[in-house]
Amino acid sequence: MKAITLDSSQDSKLLLTDVQSRALLPGEVRVQIKAAALNHRDEWCRKGLYPNLKDGVVLGSDGAGIVAEIGEGVDYDWLQKEVIINPALNWGANQKVQSEAFEILGMPRNGTLAESVIVPLDRLHEKPAHLSWEEAGALPLAGLTAFRALTFQGDLQAGENLLVTGFGGGVAQFAVQFGLALGARVSTSSSSPEKLERANALGVDFTFNYMDHNWISKAFEETNGFDLIVDGAVGDTLNHLIEVAKPGGKIVFYGATLGNPSKLIARKIFWNQLKIMGTTMGSDQDFINMLSLVCEKRIVPIIDQVFKFDEAEEAFDRMRDGKQTGKIVLVP
Amino acid sequence: MKAITLDSSQDSKLLLTDVQSRALLPGEVRVQIKAAALNHRDEWCRKGLYPNLKDGVVLGSDGAGIVAEIGEGVDYDWLQKEVIINPALNWGANQKVQSEAFEILGMPRNGTLAESVIVPLDRLHEKPAHLSWEEAGALPLAGLTAFRALTFQGDLQAGENLLVTGFGGGVAQFAVQFGLALGARVSTSSSSPEKLERANALGVDFTFNYMDHNWISKAFEETNGFDLIVDGAVGDTLNHLIEVAKPGGKIVFYGATLGNPSKLIARKIFWNQLKIMGTTMGSDQDFINMLSLVCEKRIVPIIDQVFKFDEAEEAFDRMRDGKQTGKIVLVP
Known part of the structure; x- marks a missing residue:
């Protein structure tokens, strides 16, 4: 089958090639x-920034499709079912944190950027009926991450003030959509006026351009501070987020594209009783709850652009350059 | 009445003097x-490190005594009652964080280092019967801070691994005692072998001397990491605490005697789904719950040393130099 694999000998680090598919194991x-x-994870694999990279592995964590073959012990009813795939493998029983056996589809295990992918049956969920294939395929990893950040970690309540930083990225767009669906007053930030336009079209309450030096005081004036901030950047902007958090508020971050902060204002954190929390992906229960919300509120992922497999390099470059608003989709 | 006031004209910044007591307001x-x-707060007032300091104010947040006079509207039954005082004024209704009107007894309002103190009736609680006056007077501020850090913020469960850093300080000793009473496996750290001896005598499970360069790996070997860490130092030791936290664990800090950390390892926080939380004092409900635990488990505060009011400078210096194990008490 055709698949997009990691190949460090290529300039693009990608190779669209024929991969021999193996036989199914039971289940x-x-x-x-x-x-x-x-997802950014795919780009990090290409950049060599992920641990235990292996050439020849099929990349890709997100996917939706049709069950084409079942292993021993799997009910025949599953054949031909339309499904989306939970890319979080072996989370384990502890809702607070993934187990040591945790793994994400697409490295080191062959992923979804292929004509087909093999997963354990329990990774499958029915494709939400209101979504196209492209929309369903765009949902899993970023949707799961955003949902857990807002709910299990952030305990977001209706009426609370939510700030989602960096609108345009996959997790950020879902955090905005889910935040609105959960009844929060949603603000989002970006350096791009075009991206903030898109956020306004979704119905957010406030947008802030963080290139504006006054954005922190403006945000405080408009919202009186945020109960919850969902961020994927960290770096020195963490101290800005500490400034705009409401006393008693939470900052949940799912990544650190700007790296580590060079300082942290401790006094503000303890006096204001703030919580700074890290989050990664989500448990099986988070995935189920996320799908419920998506179906109940008929949430539709924003698609930035759809590429064919032989345009993979262009698609990856678009993600690397941060040009997208919404998810970058690839179809076989 | 005799009272210990802040006086910046003195070398010691303290003055034992006669203070004119005012008439009671209703309630x-x-x-x-x-x-x-x-408490450290008193020493910070002396050092000029607290906001809005005013000469002539009676210092002291912690106190226990006998109700000597009641204002209009207060039931006569209160007269002669043996009480301890909750020094947290105007917390407000939000359990997550204190209100803007929040104030701590002992600056700017006259405090407990006096022959008598005036407080609103709702700050009084019955003195736990199993405690001496010195023990009861030692409990309020540090006990409240430790209790909230462990429970409301840290959500400590029986059987979980707790690390309390800096044994010897008031909050740390209560965090150790309450942690044991709540059924946790308690570890504590200090640079002083003598203080760790005292901790062992309380029945802690493990002690670690943080001057030992291997303490982090030892702690991990012995405990498999901590579910909850209660710390008052922060500074660059925060990154050590991030190392010894169990994945999914929490670090709650109630002060930052070592100042701000010069960096923060963001990746470890989000991959391990850690929570870094600030806390200050506690709500009225926290105080009530703390007293319940103290009475139910007959917890007895550790008294370092008892001073007379005219030995106040010596008492303050002992706190400044960090020589104490347990609370430094003053009696009129």
Whole structure:
């Protein structure tokens, strides 16, 4: 089958090639991919910034498709089902944190940027009926991460003030959409007026351009501070977020694209009783709860652009350059 | 009445002097102090490191005594009652964080280092019967801070691994005692072998000397990491605490005697789903719950040393130099 693999000998570090698919083990299924989507994780694999990288592995964590083959012990009813795939493998029983066996589909295990992917049956969920293939394929990893950040970690309540930084990224767009669906007053920030326009179209309450030196005082005036801030950047902007958090508020971050902060104002954190929390992906229960919300509120992922497999390099470059608003989708 | 006031014209910044006591307002009571105790806050006032300092104010947040006079509207039954004082004024209704009107007894309002103190009736609680005056007077501020850090913020569960850093300080000793009473496996750290001896005598499970360069790996070997860490130092040791936290664990800090950390390892925080939380004092409900635990488990505060009011400078210096194990008490 055709698949996009990591190949460090290529300039692009990608190779669209024929990969020999293996036989199914008991309890596994083969899903024929109708649409897959990119995450920063895929780009980090390409940059060599992920641990234990292996050439020849099929990249891709996000995918939706049709069950094409079932392994021993899997009910025949699953055949031909339209499904989306939970890319979080072996989370374990502890809701607070993933187990040591935790793994994400697409490295070191073959992922979704292929004509088909093999996963354990328990990774499958029915495709939400209101979504196209491209929309369903765009949902899993970023949707799961955003949902856990808001709910299990952030305990977001209706009426609370939510700030989602960096609108345009996958997790950020879902955090905005889910935040609105959960009844929060949602603000989002970006350096791009175009991206903030898109956020306004979704119905957010406030947008802030963080290139504006006054954005912190403006945000405080407009919102009186945020109960919850969801961020994927960290770096020295963490201290700005500490400034705009409401006393008693929470900052949940799911990544650190700007790296480590060079300082941290401790006094403000203890006097204001702030919580700074890290989050990664989500548990199986988080995934189930996320799908419920998506179906109940008929939430539709924003698609930035759809590429064919042979345009993979262009798709990855678009993610690397941060040009996208919404998810970058690839179809076989 | 005799009282210890802040006086910046003195070398010691303290003056034991006669203070004119005012008449009671409706709803207020005058408590004749039997024992008061010091907190770092008193020393910070002396150092000029607290906001809005005013010469002539009576210092002291901790106290226990006998109700000597009642204002209009206060039931006569309160007269002669043996009480301890909750030094947290105007917390407000939000359990998550204190209101803007929040104030701590002992600056700017006259405090407990006096023959008597005036407080609103609702700051009084019955003195736990199993405690001496000195023990009861030592409990309020540090006990409240430790209790909230462990429970409301830290959500400590029986059987969990707790690390309390800096044994010897008031909050740390209560965090150790309350942690044991709540059924946690308690570890504590110090640079002083003598203080760790005292901790062992309380029945802690493990002690670590943080001057030992291997303490982090030892702690991990012995405990498999901590579910909850209660710290008052921060500074660059925060990154050590991040190392010894169990994945999914929490670090709650109630002060930052070592100042701000010069960096923060963000990746470890989000991958391990850690929570870094600030806390200050506690709500009225926290105080009530703390007293319940103290009475139910007959917890007895550790008294470092008892001073007379005219030895106040010596008492303050002992706190400044960090020589104490347990609370420094002053009696009129």
